[in-house]
Amino acid sequence: MSVLSPHLVDEIKALPARYPQPRSAVMPALDLAQEELGYLTPEAMSEVAVALQLDPGYVEGVATFYTLFHLQPIGKHRFYVCTNLSCSLRGSGEIVDHVKGAIGVKDAGEVSSDGLFSYEEVECLGACEFAPMMRLDHQYHYDLTVEKIDQLVAERKSPSAAAPASAPLPNPLPEGERGQPAPKRVRKKKGG
Amino acid sequence: MAELRGSFGDAPNHVLTRWFGTPDLHRLAVYESRAGGYVALRKVLLEMAPADIVGEVKKSGLRGRGGAGFATGTKWSFINRDAPGPKYVVVNADESEPGTSKDRYILENSPHMFLEGAMIAAYTIGANQVWIYIRGEYDAPYRMLVEAIAEAREKGYLGSKPMGKDYPLDVQLYRGHGAYICGEETALLESLEGKRAQPRSRPPFPAVKGAWGRPTLLNNVETLATVPWIVNNGGAAYAKFGTEKSPGTRLMSVSGNVRKPGVYEVELGQTFTHVIMELAGGPPDGRKVKVFWPGGSSAPVLPESMLDTHTDMEALAAARSMGGSGGVIVMDDTHCVVRAAYRLLRFYAHESCGKCTPCRVGGDWAVRTYERILANEGSEVELGILERVADGLQNGRCLCGLGDSAGWVIDSTFRHFREEYEDHALRHTCNVGGAPPALRATSPQVERIANA
Numbered sequence: 138m139s140v141l142s143p144h145l146v147d148e149i150k151a152l153p154a155r156y157p158q159p160r161s162a163v164m165p166a167l168d169l170a171q172e173e174l175g176y177l178t179p180e181a182m183s184e185v186a187v188a189l190q191l192d193p194g195y196v197e198g199v200a201t202f203y204t205l206f207h208l209q210p211i212g213k214h215r216f217y218v219c220t221n222l223s224c225s226l227r228g229s230g231e232i233v234d235h236v237k238g239a240i241g242v243k244d245a246g247e248v249s250s251d252g253l254f255s256y257e258e259v260e261c262l263g264a265c266e267f268a269p270m271m272r273l274d275h276q277y278h279y280d281l282t283v284e285k286i287d288q289l290v291a292e293r294k295s296p297s298a299a300a301p302a303s304a305p306l307p308n309p310l311p312e313g314e315r316g317q318p319a320p321k322r323v324r325k326k327k328g329g
Numbered sequence: 330m331a332e333l334r335g336s337f338g339d340a341p342n343h344v345l346t347r348w349f350g351t352p353d354l355h356r357l358a359v360y361e362s363r364a365g366g367y368v369a370l371r372k373v374l375l376e377m378a379p380a381d382i383v384g385e386v387k388k389s390g391l392r393g394r395g396g397a398g399f400a401t402g403t404k405w406s407f408i409n410r411d412a413p414g415p416k417y418v419v420v421n422a423d424e425s426e427p428g429t430s431k432d433r434y435i436l437e438n439s440p441h442m443f444l445e446g447a448m449i450a451a452y453t454i455g456a457n458q459v460w461i462y463i464r465g466e467y468d469a470p471y472r473m474l475v476e477a478i479a480e481a482r483e484k485g486y487l488g489s490k491p492m493g494k495d496y497p498l499d500v501q502l503y504r505g506h507g508a509y510i511c512g513e514e515t516a517l518l519e520s521l522e523g524k525r526a527q528p529r530s531r532p533p534f535p536a537v538k539g540a541w542g543r544p545t546l547l548n549n550v551e552t553l554a555t556v557p558w559i560v561n562n563g564g565a566a567y568a569k570f571g572t573e574k575s576p577g578t579r580l581m582s583v584s585g586n587v588r589k590p591g592v593y594e595v596e597l598g599q600t601f602t603h604v605i606m607e608l609a610g611g612p613p614d615g616r617k618v619k620v621f622w623p624g625g626s627s628a629p630v631l632p633e634s635m636l637d638t639h640t641d642m643e644a645l646a647a648a649r650s651m652g653g654s655g656g657v658i659v660m661d662d663t664h665c666v667v668r669a670a671y672r673l674l675r676f677y678a679h680e681s682c683g684k685c686t687p688c689r690v691g692g693d694w695a696v697r698t699y700e701r702i703l704a705n706e707g708s709e710v711e712l713g714i715l716e717r718v719a720d721g722l723q724n725g726r727c728l729c730g731l732g733d734s735a736g737w738v739i740d741s742t743f744r745h746f747r748e749e750y751e752d753h754a755l756r757h758t759c760n761v762g763g764a765p766p767a768l769r770a771t772s773p774q775v776e777r778i779a780n781a
Binding site: 155156157158160161162163164165168199202203204205206217220221222223225226227259260261262263264265266267268272275276277 | 586
């Protein structure tokens with residue numbers, strides 16, 4: 138029984154041709170799988186491996202190295218709150234505490250009972266002039282206050298609220314980019 | 330687009346940020362009509378020999394703005410343009426040095442300025458493809474680059490005959506997935522090749538064997554964004570800015586306890602007093618600068634008494650620090666240096682790729698030792714451990730600089746704030762109140778220790 142939809146598997150199979158060497162497709166392929174499933178299950182990683190003709194252990198080894206791949210279930214909306222130095226000097230500790238209370242979880246990675254939210258404390262997100270800041274799904278939020286957190290949570294809890302402006306980021310490339318001519322593939326005769 | 334916090338508009342020292350703030354500057358048409366965009370690309374493709382471009386960049390004295398400060402023109406000259414087979418330009422847009430946001434500032438304000446520089450670099454070294462490795466969390470800059478690349482293709486600046494010149498050029502994006510180590514160039518290459526991002530041993534250097542085994546030029550976003558100005562105005566004009574050995578301007582992202590955090594364009598050789606107290610407004614009322622990191626968290630700290638240190642790389646080296654990534658983190662006197670160092674060690678322990686033992690194990694040891702000290706369980710023993718761990722992390726014992734950076738945090742905070750360490754470890758007191766940086770165990774290493 139396949140966990141990835143057939144069209145997604147086809148899309149993954151087409152990825153290696155985009156790169157000078159096919160192995161580079163592993164992370165974009167995992168992106169697609171994660172986008173569909175929310176997080177990467179062992180079955181999903183195996184199917185990615187089969188589609189790319191790679192060893193499943195290799196694919197899992199890549200997935201476990203990078204923090205943006207989720208190996209456990211996550212909330213529909215994820216708070217990635219920066220707690221590195223620039224943000225913690227400006228109050229990110231209180232922001233994290235408030236996020237926990239607002240979404241009703243105790244620990245990082247825990248999913249709220251309604252399945253809507255989870256949070257992580259992350260390292261510097263490169264927007265230090267707006268500290269304290271965070272990434273919520275695919276959008277940065279700046280100059281955080283507890284009021285802003287409450288508002289963001291309320292918007293996402295209320296089904297009637299306008300859709301938040303953080304549409305999922307097209308992966309690995311947006312529609313306009315898909316179907317563009319693949320870069321010329323250069324394969325060495327030996328090794329590689 | 331987000332509000333601009335930092336430099337923009339006309340000022341004598343604005344090389345990079347001169348046109349920032351122009352409405353719709355991220356559009357190709359605006360970049361061309363208002364900011365003289367793509368004039369440099371046309372000039373190099375139609376009028377300049379690659380050797381002359383390298384000559385101008387060398388004359389400018391431009392040094393890499395990613396962290397190491399290597400001479401850009403020299404780096405470009407390492408690639409044998411006439412060697413057969415593909416060559417690549419790989420752009421390090423994986424900005425993740427704590428306290429550094431200047432590449433994001435460039436990409437969100439003027440993506441075409443950066444693209445133009447990347448295309449010039451590709452033509453100069455004989456590459457037809459540019460690969461931009463952009464950090465996975467940079468959603469907005471990614472979207473802007475996708476649009477900018479599409480515009481450049483539509484206009485024919487990317488494609489088979491840019492500006493009518495028979496020289497195919499293309500730019501591709503590759504997204505990172507949250508690993509600080511990818512800022513290290515050989516780890517970045519491993520990642521681009523679809524592997525765990527662990528640094529390679531050198532030689533071979535990327536100029537000989539880089540991405541997918543081919544000769545590769547790796548440059549930082551800011552470095553490449555500076556190139557169009559140099560082509561348009563000449564290397565000599567650029568070299569008039571800054572000091573003799575560190576010419577030009579650079580973007581410094583000032584963050585932490587200052588009134589006006591922002592990304593400021595600074596002529597190299599200005600003092601940190603100018604950057605922190607004048608441009609960024611200094612700490613809030615009634616507080617004093619206690620310590621600052623002059624070039625990202627990896628640059629050894631300097632105390633308030635060294636605010637008059639100059640920003641050029643030589644002055645910083647003389648102060649036993651470095652220019653690094655240009656990220657200036659300012660901490661005022663209501664915060665504790667030991668806790669701040671602990672927070673950073675947790676970062677380095679978390680981000681260690683695990684390949685080299687001193688870094689993998691040393692980071693854990695340091696974190697564990699800091700936790701004992703901060704839990705008032707410290708003594709001379711813990712101070713001694715920290716000093717030995719700091720030494721073990723440094724001095725080329727690891728394949729890349731991550732271990733050194735972790736060691737420098739310990740080393741430099743010891744050097745300037747020994748007394749605060751002794752307060753904590755020996756007297757079990759802290760000389761400052763105020764909210765300390767979060768003391769939470771989140772890294773896998775720390776959790777493992779906590780659960781052991």
